[in-house]
Amino acid sequence: MPRRMDHYNVSAWQPYLILAAIGALVILLGVIFLGIQLKFSIRDRKKRKDTSGDPWNGRTLEWSTTSPPPPYNFAILPKVTSLDAFWKMKLKGRAHPHIDEIHDISLPGPTSMPILFAVLVFIFGFSMVWNIGWLAILSLLSGFTLLVTHTSEETPEQIYTVEEIKRRQGI
Amino acid sequence: MNNSSFKKSDLTQEAALEVYENRLVGFWFFLMTDVIIFSLLFATYIVMQNKGLPHSAQGLFDLRLTALETFVLLTSTLTFSFVTVESEEKNKRRVLGWLSSSLLLGLLFLSLELYEFHQLIQAGHGPQESGFLSSFFILVGTHGLHVLIGVLMGSVMTYRIIKRDLTPLAQSQLQRLGLYWHFLDIIWIGIFTVVYLPGVL
Numbered sequence: 001m002p003r004r005m006d007h008y009n010v011s012a013w014q015p016y017l018i019l020a021a022i023g024a025l026v027i028l029l030g031v032i033f034l035g036i037q038l039k040f041s042i043r044d045r046k047k048r049k050d051t052s053g054d055p056w057n058g059r060t061l062e063w064s065t066t067s068p069p070p071p072y073n074f075a076i077l078p079k080v081t082s083l084d085a086f087w088k089m090k091l092k093g094r095a096h097p098h099i100d101e102i103h104d105i106s107l108p109g110p111t112s113m114p115i116l117f118a119v120l121v122f123i124f125g126f127s128m129v130w131n132i133g134w135l136a137i138l139s140l141l142s143g144f145t146l147l148v149t150h151t152s153e154e155t156p157e158q159i160y161t162v163e164e165i166k167r168r169q170g171i
Numbered sequence: 172m173n174n175s176s177f178k179k180s181d182l183t184q185e186a187a188l189e190v191y192e193n194r195l196v197g198f199w200f201f202l203m204t205d206v207i208i209f210s211l212l213f214a215t216y217i218v219m220q221n222k223g224l225p226h227s228a229q230g231l232f233d234l235r236l237t238a239l240e241t242f243v244l245l246t247s248t249l250t251f252s253f254v255t256v257e258s259e260e261k262n263k264r265r266v267l268g269w270l271s272s273s274l275l276l277g278l279l280f281l282s283l284e285l286y287e288f289h290q291l292i293q294a295g296h297g298p299q300e301s302g303f304l305s306s307f308f309i310l311v312g313t314h315g316l317h318v319l320i321g322v323l324m325g326s327v328m329t330y331r332i333i334k335r336d337l338t339p340l341a342q343s344q345l346q347r348l349g350l351y352w353h354f355l356d357i358i359w360i361g362i363f364t365v366v367y368l369p370g371v372l
Contacts, residue, residue: 106190144320148327154340157190 051170059087064095066168071158072105075165097169102162109156117146191343198347202354205317209358212310213365219306231296233287237367240283241359244318247276248356255349263337266345270329273352277322284315307366314362317355324348 001013041048054063061078064086076097082088089095120143127135250273257265288308291297298308325348332341 104186106186108193144323147324151324151327151344152331159186 059084061086070168072160075169076101102165105160107158109158113150117143216306216310219303232367236287237363240280241363243276243280244356244359247273248353251349251352258342258345261337274322274325277318281318314358321351
């Protein structure tokens with residue numbers, strides 16, 4: 001039976017075609033429910049907004065943090081002793097960091113030196129493979145200069161103070 | 172977006188120490204990557220051992236020169252450990268003394284190695300001559316390049332300690348340079364075990 005017929009006269013098909021028609025109605029019902037779901041979800045979106053980062057009561061650690069996670073990853077480093085670490089934390093009532101456990105977190109400050117240095121080392125390797133003398137020396141000297149200037153003084157650190165961390169955690 | 176970016180001089184003593192601790196951990200990670208590089212070079216050398224004939228390690232190396240190079244490099248490592256000790260004691264003058272000794276020995280090592288390379292090339296055993304020799308020159312040459320960079324950075328450090336005194340930053344950097352120097356020593360021991368000794372045994 002091809003798909004597009006303007007009429008058919010094989011009565012043996014009829015039971016199957018009725019079954020198929022009922023199936024199509026079920027699908028239609030599904031689409032209607034989808035529409036209803038969308039309508040209500042959009043209508044109540046502000047009320048139903050999740051701010052915990054954990055809308056489905058997750059068991060593993062990725063649900064313990066925001067998406068995207070903060071630059072310092074975890075305010076308190078979780079101690080993992082089993083597979084469902086977050087679930088275990090929840091059972092113990094320690095799903096979220098206590099206020100008094102939070103300290104200042106320092107991270108290395110933003111700098112473009114590492115990627116530049118890596119590019120120069122790559123260029124050096126490339127020029128050594130293909131015996132490009134001048135480029136080898138040039139990239140080596142540039143890399144070395146970068147190394148010297150980067151280490152010449154204190155590079156700034158990024159400090160996330162306790163207040164900042166609390167604000168991000170929503171405490 | 173850009174949160175509190177402080178300069179390290181604004182950090183408290185203990186916060187700065189924590190930062191230097193992190194730097195040290197990071198430097199160990201870097202050394203691990205360096206181990207990977209040298210492992211690959213060693214593997215290449217070993218694979219190329221009996222290929223790329225007519226050249227092989229048999230009778231190619233003068234072990235007396237190798238022994239001298241080893242002695243010089245190991246002594247420089249010894250002097251560098253004194254740098255570490257004196258740095259902890261904040262003894263600026265002694266640090267400078269031991270540091271310059273280490274760097275001079277490193278320079279001596281490099282001259283010996285350059286002499287060795289020159290001799291090999293003059294005798295027709297240059298890196299272009301065979302696959303085996305190519306892998307030899309790259310392995311030992313990369314180690315030599317690492318030593319050169321160590322000597323240069325050490326010179327920069329010497330200048331800074333003279334100019335700006337032995338700051339906590341300088342101490343932290345000396346610590347890492349010390350790690351680097353010891354690491355190069357370990358690689359050299361690997362080199363003379365894998366490269367120079369088998370050619371004689």
